[in-house]
Amino acid sequence: MKHIADSTVRRLSLYLRFLEEFEARGLTTISSDELAARGGTTSAQVRKDLSCFGSFGKRGLGYSVPQLARRLREILGLQREWRVIIIGAGKIGAALAQYQGFRQRGFRVAAVLDADPAKIGRTIDGFVIQSIDELDRVGARERADIAVIAVPAEGAQHVADRVIRAGIRGIMNFAPLQLHVPDSVTLRTVNMALELEGLSFALSNSRE
Amino acid sequence: MKHIADSTVRRLSLYLRFLEEFEARGLTTISSDELAARGGTTSAQVRKDLSCFGSFGKRGLGYSVPQLARRLREILGLQREWRVIIIGAGKIGAALAQYQGFRQRGFRVAAVLDADPAKIGRTIDGFVIQSIDELDRVGARERADIAVIAVPAEGAQHVADRVIRAGIRGIMNFAPLQLHVPDSVTLRTVNMALELEGLSFALSNSRE
DNA sequence: GGTAACTTGTGAATCAATTCACAAGCTGGC
């Protein structure tokens, strides 16, 4: 299959979100124009995005809401459950462990790990915090697919290396730095500082 | 000035992060190659990014670390303090209110607001939670520059509209949906579900 | 059955971002 751009995948997720809304409202068909309006893009973009994976619409009519939703879930790999390990039981890790949005969309938190001996054994939202030295064991036992790295910047690359050695191939990084991972591993980084600085730049340079 | 792409601004932030590290280690010059290696990009990219704003390097030598860092802080608008209002005192809002990374980079949390009467008056990390109906007043009193929207998806667009009406021109959105804002307002969205689904897609389509 | 009104899917064209490649400039050593 041809390579699919990140931006395309992001938009597919958005489309799916809208489709689920439409589904809940009992609508059965939707046009690329309607999807585009909701996502802040254009109808041509919507059609191009979808055309990467086949043609699901009916000319003159649009797309079947439930059918397209199902197809998008397949494409995004959301029919199955993904098992997530959270590493770092600080503020962010704890917030994520409790976050309902994970579970709702098929991402099940399987364990919470931390390096701090003082935290090990305590519970967060039902999870007993385990030592990060258990990473290999816990990862294997829980058949973890994805690791969420929510540790301070200093330790993050080291943690990432261990995660990869444990055979986990998806990493979501909340540490405020750029991790280096091999091509076989998929990395997404959420860096609040970066986003804020983006706002800072835009605000600084807008009123001219 | 020519329009600067988001991706460029993001990289500038990254470069600044590295420069600060180098500065702390007492290094005085750095080449585009070294910056590129850290950021997972190429030296040509680094030079192009910087060339949007002038030429700061010395041929044959590289860039002065403190000088380039200062210049990047200027470009990104980080010499001044930005005042942030957090709207939504749930899990995410609370985690953000306590997050030290904000303060460290010149973003001062000025207030925390919520719509739930049961929460108003309670404190989070020193902030008395105020009613969202006070938005106009609090925004003006605190001279807020940026609003962080950390409310459930249902209410988010409505909150955004009020934020904009209150004259706030920068929005960082944590609600899992696409907000619509006029061009005069700068919006950044952090959508965990989107990122996770990106991982799901990549993992589903990698082992072929 | 025919026509009017829509909407998709997609090649072609445009617009944007990244990479290439090299002249020009700086430094240190002799």
Added chain:
DNA sequence: GCCAGCTTGTGAATTGATTCACAAGTTACC
């Protein structure tokens, strides 16, 4: 002062993403 060794800054080339534009297909209605 001159040469060798680096490194920047930047047009040109390439690669990638988005938008345009339209043929082809579908439905509703008379």
